[in-house]
Amino acid sequence: MSAKRYNLSNLSALIVDGDTHAVELLGGMLRAFGLQRQTVAPTGGEVLSRLVGRTAFDLVLCESELSDMAGAELVSRLRRQADNAIRFAPIVVLTGHTPLSSVGALRDSGAHCIVKKPISPATLFDRIVWAAENTRTFVETDSYAGPDRRFRNLPPADGVWRRSTDLTSQVGEASEPNLSQAEIDSFMKPTRISLE
Amino acid sequence: MTAKARLITPPYQLQQKLLEPGGIEKDKAVADAAAAVENLRQKLSIALAEEVARLEKSASQDGRGDETAVGDLRKIARVIYNLAGTYRNAELQFVAANLLDSMEAMRDRGVSCTAPVEVHARAARLFAAAGDKVSPASTDAVLKQLKGMTEHLQLQRPCSPENCARCPAAPRSQAPG
Numbered sequence: 001m002s003a004k005r006y007n008l009s010n011l012s013a014l015i016v017d018g019d020t021h022a023v024e025l026l027g028g029m030l031r032a033f034g035l036q037r038q039t040v041a042p043t044g045g046e047v048l049s050r051l052v053g054r055t056a057f058d059l060v061l062c063e064s065e066l067s068d069m070a071g072a073e074l075v076s077r078l079r080r081q082a083d084n085a086i087r088f089a090p091i092v093v094l095t096g097h098t099p100l101s102s103v104g105a106l107r108d109s110g111a112h113c114i115v116k117k118p119i120s121p122a123t124l125f126d127r128i129v130w131a132a133e134n135t136r137t138f139v140e141t142d143s144y145a146g147p148d149r150r151f152r153n154l155p156p157a158d159g160v161w162r163r164s165t166d167l168t169s170q171v172g173e174a175s176e177p178n179l180s181q182a183e184i185d186s187f188m189k190p191t192r193i194s195l196e
Numbered sequence: 197m198t199a200k201a202r203l204i205t206p207p208y209q210l211q212q213k214l215l216e217p218g219g220i221e222k223d224k225a226v227a228d229a230a231a232a233v234e235n236l237r238q239k240l241s242i243a244l245a246e247e248v249a250r251l252e253k254s255a256s257q258d259g260r261g262d263e264t265a266v267g268d269l270r271k272i273a274r275v276i277y278n279l280a281g282t283y284r285n286a287e288l289q290f291v292a293a294n295l296l297d298s299m300e301a302m303r304d305r306g307v308s309c310t311a312p313v314e315v316h317a318r319a320a321r322l323f324a325a326a327g328d329k330v331s332p333a334s335t336d337a338v339l340k341q342l343k344g345m346t347e348h349l350q351l352q353r354p355c356s357p358e359n360c361a362r363c364p365a366a367p368r369s370q371a372p373g
Binding site: 131135 | 204210218228229282
């Protein structure tokens with residue numbers, strides 16, 4: 001049986017990173033995957049002022065520390081764009097520095113997943129496929145807009161399940177949050193889903 | 197009182213497009229991407245050496261304590277961390293990561309001593325230019341010293357003459373004895 005194929009040639013990606021070397025590496029990897037349509041913005045301000053509402057993107061790859069704003073702020077503002085498809089686009093945040101507080105802030109800003117730099121091609125490919133295949137309900141409240149964050153193996157604080165999508169017995173063992181990619185993933189992803 | 201939450205099932209274009217006919221198998225895609233990264237090795241090795249030189253220059257300039265200069269140093273350290281990690285220079289990657297940790301500790305504790313940055317910049321030059329010529333024992337010793345310095349900074353109280361005298365990051369001329 002042949003392996004599953006993924007067609008990235010019709011995708012349009014937005015890369016937000018002020019580091020030209022990182023953009024070169026990332027762009028090269030994406031082109032090798034077949035993703036040719038790439039738009040690069042060095043700052044969050046440029047994304048918000050020049051690109052939002054004018055160009056449609058299937059995928060956003062964003063550095064966590066931009067020169068003019070934190071990646072978490074940009075993600076949060078993209079998630080609040082009314083009447084604009086970009087607010088639902090999968091956002092992969094790339095970060096070289098992963099203290100737990102940063103990972104938590106990025107998750108709470110509405111990012112789909114976080115990838116630790118330096119990025120390996122396999123990790124990048126897996127995260128794109130994962131973001132595509134694992135569709136998540138979006139939640140909008142006064143304090144949060146983005147994909148449903150309730151991934152951890154914890155019951156609601158008051159013990160009352162409210163949504164049909166709440167994870168119960170299907171969820172595996174909880175793991176402690178940490179700084180490696182695997183541990184970031186366990187912090188961000190449903191534990192019932194495996195990338196391999 | 198209950199908070200209002202709106203649940204939306206968005207259109208998932210990414211999923212639909214990814215599953216269109218054609219495309220590429222994961223193994224082939226990853227191999228092609230690894231080759232693309234390798235093709236950039238020479239160009240980015242030069243860039244890495246330039247970034248290390250920039251780090252040294254920035255670390256030795258006046259006005260290092262101001263916010264812009266610290267921001268620049270952090271940016272350079274992140275670039276070095278990323279490039280060194282991509283091309284598997286583990287020692288240089290460690291130095292860059294440790295520098296970022298040190299700077300974070302210094303910011304959190306209000307420590308304004310600049311010696312830790314200079315020491316990291318020198319270590320970065322060593323591992324960027326001649327890392328393969330440094331013996332494993334010397335490499336271990338340098339990295340341990342840097343790690344110890346960061347751990348000290350993470351426990352450090354704000355700079356003062358008495359704290360500075362006990363600080364392993366202080367330049368020799370400022371240390372007692």
